[in-house]
Amino acid sequence: QVQLVESGGGSVQAGGSLSLSCAASRSPVSGRPFSAYVMGWFRQAPEKEREFVAAITQSSQRTYYVDYVKGRFTISRDNAKNMVFLQMNSLNTEDTGVYYCAAAPDAYAYMDDSRYEYWGRGAQVTVSS
DSSP, X not given: OEEEEXXXXXXXXXXXOEEEEEEEEEOTTOOOOGGGSEEEEEEEOTTSOOEEEEEEOTTSSOEXXXXXXXXXXXXXXETTTTEEEEEEOXXXXXXXXXXXXXXXXXSTTTTOGGGOOEEOOOEEEEEEO
């Protein structure tokens, strides 16, 4: 069992920046280390379905972004600390939502939330105009 805990959400004005962190802890009974998982960030805006934002492969070889965050958001990870990060710049009101980090066994269909086995509880990001 992998437990994921997001932090760093908050409120910011449009054009501002926020950084999200996700710390992963493992049950001592499980066998797969944090570095074995593809990590992703998803978000859910009010009254909308959860959507993919970004993902990063196990050793950070590849990163993936939804088109409307490319150039503004950066995903990274630190396997030594069991953490994944999302740096968000040039935020706009449409970025408002609850942001979730998630862990998947591989990068196949990385945009599909059903591929992710573990989820955090989410962190609220609110961008005001």
